[in-house]
Amino acid sequence: MTQKLLNTIAEHPSLVKYIDMPLQHASAPVLKRMKRGASGDIFLRLIERVRRTIPGVAIRTSMIVGFPGETAEDFETLCQFVQAAQFDRMGVFTYSDEDSSRSFHLDGKVDGRTIHNRKRRLLAIQRKISKARNKKLVGQEVSILVEGPSKETDLLWEGRMPTQAPEIDGVTLINDYEGAEPRTGEMRRLRITEAHDYDVLGTLLPPVESSFDAAALMRTNGLVSISAGV
Numbered sequence: 001m002t003q004k005l006l007n008t009i010a011e012h013p014s015l016v017k018y019i020d021m022p023l024q025h026a027s028a029p030v031l032k033r034m035k036r037g038a039s040g041d042i043f044l045r046l047i048e049r050v051r052r053t054i055p056g057v058a059i060r061t062s063m064i065v066g067f068p069g070e071t072a073e074d075f076e077t078l079c080q081f082v083q084a085a086q087f088d089r090m091g092v093f094t095y096s097d098e099d100s101s102r103s104f105h106l107d108g109k110v111d112g113r114t115i116h117n118r119k120r121r122l123l124a125i126q127r128k129i130s131k132a133r134n135k136k137l138v139g140q141e142v143s144i145l146v147e148g149p150s151k152e153t154d155l156l157w158e159g160r161m162p163t164q165a166p167e168i169d170g171v172t173l174i175n176d177y178e179g180a181e182p183r184t185g186e187m188r189r190l191r192i193t194e195a196h197d198y199d200v201l202g203t204l205l206p207p208v209e210s211s212f213d214a215a216a217l218m219r220t221n222g223l224v225s226i227s228a229g230v
Contacts, residue, residue, distance in 0.1 A: 026078045026082070030074050062090065062091040134199075138193065
């Protein structure tokens with residue numbers, strides 16, 4: 001990930017401040033077996049540089065637990081890394097053997113129960129991080145794309161902040177509005193009033209005329225996905 005790319009994202013308002021970097025793991029031995037290289041310390045320096053360059057950026061990653069050869073020590077390294085990195089969003093996947101993959105022939109396979117327990121623990125760590133980061137948003141006003149009535153209940157509407165990717169991240173729930181009723185596809189400001197593990201909830205503010213079609217950008221998912229290479 002070059003500094004020029006980060007500067008470009010920071011300098012252009014039309015680019016969503018959201019970076020998806022699938023790091024997969026943080027233990028150097030596991031990353032080596034994955035043929036990925038690097039280490040948690042290298043990744044932390046990269047994350048610090050991203051946040052320093054792009055204020056307000058949301059960083060998402062994905063991790064794999066139970067890769068062949070992953071020891072209890074390797075997993076502890078991963079947990080400590082996730083705690084230090086404080087990702088905005090994180091997905092956790094469990095390793096499963098595929099006879100067409102190179103990892104199929106590796107030794108040191110991890111049993112299924114251990115893999116399941118490791119996934120639960122890592123998700124629990126991230127859940128606390130996510131809720132703490134969402135709590136910091138309470139009281140703030142943010143721009144959202146109104147997507148329509150909530151899929152969960154007719155009492156709420158649903159939208160997304162620029163830092164919430166569709167389908168994989170949490171959502172912004174609307175339980176009240178000021179001014180005009182919400183309309184699907186419009187951009188509105190919202191005052192965040194509650195924080196949950198992955199979602200936030202708030203009051204939609206009166207619409208403001210704007211010549212910039214930010215909604216079109218968010219509908220096309222103007223997100224940046226970065227490989228784990230550094």
